Amino acid sequence: MKVDFYTSKREYEEHKQEFDNAVISVMQEGISTLGKEVTDFEKSIEEFTGAKHAIAVASGTDALILTSDILGFENGKEVITSPFTFLASTSCITRRGGKPVFVDIDEDTFNIDVNKIEEKVTKNTVGIVPIHLFSQMTDMDKIMDIAGKHNLRVLEDAAEGFGMRWKGNGSEYRHSGTIGDFGIFSFFPTKTLGGFGDGGMIVTNNDELARLARMYRVHGASKKYHYEHIGYNSRLDTIQAAILQVKMKYIKESIKKREIVANWYFDRLKDCQELKFATLKGEQNPVYYVFNILTEKRDELGEYLKKNQIQFSIYYPIPLHLQRCFSYLGYKKGDFPVAESICERILALPIYPQITEAEVDFVCETIKSFFK
Incomplete structure (x- = not known):
């Protein structure tokens, strides 16, 4: 699939x-x-x-x-x-x-x-x-x-x-x-x-x-x-x-569908010990624009997903303080360790209102198969 x-x-x-x-x-x-x-x-x-x-x-x-x-x-x-x-x-x-002037991120929220x-x-x-x-x-x-x-x-x-x-x-x-x-x-x-x-x-x-x-x-x-x-x-x-x-006209319905898809992922991947998810903090109503997972084997998992024709994205592979265009600011590797660590472990799975439950099932089964 x-x-x-x-x-x-x-x-x-x-x-x-x-x-x-x-x-x-x-x-x-x-x-x-x-x-x-x-x-x-x-x-x-x-x-x-x-x-x-x-x-x-x-x-x-x-x-x-x-x-x-x-x-x-x-x-x-x-x-x-x-x-x-x-x-x-x-x-x-x-x-x-x-x-x-950069400030490091919260490891639980990515903000x-x-x-x-x-x-x-x-x-x-x-x-x-x-x-x-x-x-x-x-x-x-x-x-x-x-x-x-x-x-x-x-x-x-x-x-x-x-x-x-x-x-x-x-x-x-x-x-x-x-x-x-x-x-x-x-x-x-x-x-x-x-x-x-x-x-x-x-x-x-x-x-x-x-x-x-x-x-x-x-x-x-x-x-x-x-x-x-x-x-x-x-x-x-x-x-x-x-x-x-x-x-x-359909935005409330679209937001609700994103929540449903996110819950499919949470439910199917909750027992996968190799994965970590963001934690919601503060009294707020979230919207699942992106569904991220964290894993120490991000790159290997990415290759496995590719082989199984599952598309994904990485937001973001390099933090801005290490991008060449901002080198003049004088930051170096190690200045913002949390952001740097997240960049090495984060991977975004497919999520949009029209994705099917069968597709999410296949994504999750493929991830669990990789870690077996």
């Missing part, structure tokens, strides 16, 4: 007529940048997340770049973040000369170790970029306490966090991205809410930050050909917005 890590084909077939109608309608009405479909989708995001403002952009990466610029991550100012993440979570800080953040705060620190990775949010109570104490800006990288909600010590659950100054989502095809191409969203509850984000996505213009800032060209494509609006 061949098991894909992800395929968009099954979801397309499930809702084929709706997807077709959405795309054709945009073309029939005449394509416009930031058209009605984009505005409608922004409103859907505001309603679902509880954010006061949602500003659609071309990608999650662009969302990080625009918000980092607006928050003043530049000219040697320090921004604290995790080395265990995708490049864009840190490259957004460096675009205008900001300095990433930044919030208990090690405050010791890295200096007179040059201006912000924190917590990343809500794989299936759960970072401890936002602790993040916001530190930010408030030291007057820091908080940019939530919720590229993988759509649908996740944090309660912590509060009285209500708050959606990822809506707790800090800014939050961002990615709509890359594999994401919990993914398009048929690139897409991203900025969310904020701050009127002034929202006003700036709307200008920055159209070259810094307050109105056509009137530029207040040197901005960017980053608009969510109208066709992608139309597709994503269809998917929003």
Whole structure:
């Protein structure tokens, strides 16, 4: 049996007529940048997340770049973040000369170790970029306490966090991205809410930050050909917005299906002593965007899965502090031992709403066969 890590084909077939109608309608009405479909989708995001403002952009990466610029991550100012993440979570800080300051991760959650953040705060620190990775949010109570104490800006990288909600010590659950100054989502095809191409969203509850984000996505213009800032060209494509609006109708169902699949894996692999899973920490509602396992025999298991036509992914093989592009920061192997160790042991199994129980059974039986 061949098991894909992800395929968009099954979801397309499930809702084929709706997807077709959405795309054709945009073309029939005449394509416009930031058209009605984009505005409608922004409103859907505001309603679902509880954010006061949602500003659609071309990608999650662009969302990080625009918000980092607006928050003043530049000219040697320090921004604290995790080395265990995708490049864009840190490259957004460096675009205008900001300095990433890495903090090691929590071995149980794979998110930044919030208990090690405050010791890295200096007179040059201006912000924190917590990343809500794989299936759960970072401890936002602790993040916001530190930010408030030291007057820091908080940019939530919720590229993988759509649908996740944090309660912590509060009285209500708050959606990822809506707790800090800014939050961002990615709509890359594999994401919990993914398009048929690139897409991203900025969310904020701050009127002034929202006003700036709307200008920055159209070259810094307050109105056509009137530029207040040197901005960017980053608009969510109208066709992608139309597709994503269809998917929003089924997002709660999709999140639930991911939970079901994750529980299939937990149930079938719970007795496999050679594996370890992430631990959910804090009062929150997780979303299983990625299902990871940890094993000392990661590479050997990966080869065995390949031989059995089971696709997988490794998030991430090399932590950012050891990537060549960040060598100028002066970090070395051993600086962040937890992140380095996780990079050597982590492996992501196929998970998406349309995967079948039979496919999960085959994946799990193959893993157990390997360890026998």
